Amino acid sequence: MRYAILLLGAPYSHQAAHSALRFTRALVERGHEVAGVFFYHDGVQNAARLAAPPQDEPHLVDGWTALHAEHGVPLQVCIAAALRRGLLDEREASRHGKSGHSVAPPFELTGLGQLVDLGLRCDRLVAFGP
Amino acid sequence: MSEQDMPGGELLVILRHAPHGSSWLREGLxxxxxxxxxxxRVSLLFMGEGVTALLDGQQAGALEQKGTAPTLAMLEMYDIDALLVEDEAMRRLGLGEDDLMLPVRRVGGEAIPGLLAAHQLVLNF
Incomplete structure (x- = not known):
């Protein structure tokens, strides 16, 4: 089956982020296609490049990055939700005159239209939220 | 509402949060x-405290955010005319259709599974 994932919960605040990553991994391990993971609402925090959790806890940002590296799953972040929460890639940081950036590839800032498109072209969209 | 005039479409957005207290409503809209x-083709279903999004006479509020009432007022421009409210929520909050800023259709709990099935994609906020 072709799946899409919508993540609405911030990392380490709610189970949603952990569950979404584990569920997505389970999907690809079972041979399903994951057409994309979309990060929206507080879920955009999962794209924070500077996240530094204690070493004995799962590193969720690295977890998503590894999933992309191993299986090519697109990681799409809502640009409007990200910008107002301080999550900017290099291009947005320079556009807004900020001295550093907090989002880096493989996470990509994109519009909400991508979420609708993803949801409509997949067999299932599974949402994780608080 | 009978099965026949149940609105269908590509996307059903369910709104379950009141305005002002969180960004759920704004981001869902x-x-x-x-x-x-x-x-x-989009339908909106206001459930639970989400029905208060439609209350008439709202202001932007003390948090200096834009508020969601102006967005709701624009729905018609976007051709979103299927505005559904959960009957039970309206009764529980003591609201009538006169209290709301836009014309809505009330749906009973028994009609909601059919509504979900009539849309290709459901997003829940």
Whole structure:
């Protein structure tokens, strides 16, 4: 089956982020296609490049990055939700005159239209939220 | 509402949060507006405290955010005319249709599974 994932919960605040990553991994391990993971609402925090959790806890940002590296799953972040929460890639940081950036590839800032498109072209969209 | 006039479409956005206290309502509405701007057929279902989004006479509020009432007022421009409210929530909050800023259709709990099934994609906020 072709799946899409919508993540609405911030990392380490709610189970949603952990569950979404584990569920997505389970999907690809079972041979399903994951057409994309979309990060929206507080879920955009999962794209924070500077996240530094204690070493004995799962590193969720690295977890998503590894999933992309191993299986090519697109990681799409809502640009409007990200910008107002301080999550900017290099291009947005320079556009807004900020001295550093907090989002880096493989996470990509994109519009909400991508979420609708993803949801409509997949067999299932599974949402994780608080 | 009978089975026949149940609105269907590509996207159903369910709104379950009141305005002002969190960004759930605003971000849910944003998803609906974007889908409609891409010419998808969109329905909105206000459930639970989400029905208070439609209360007439709202102001922007003390948090200096824009508020969601102006967005709701624009729905018609986006051709979003299927506005559904959960009957039970209206009764529980003591609200009538006269209290709301837009014309709505009330749906009973028994009609909601059919409504979900009539849409290709459901997003829940």
């Amino acid at each position: 944003d998803a609906a507006l974007v889908a409609a701007a891409f010419e998808r």
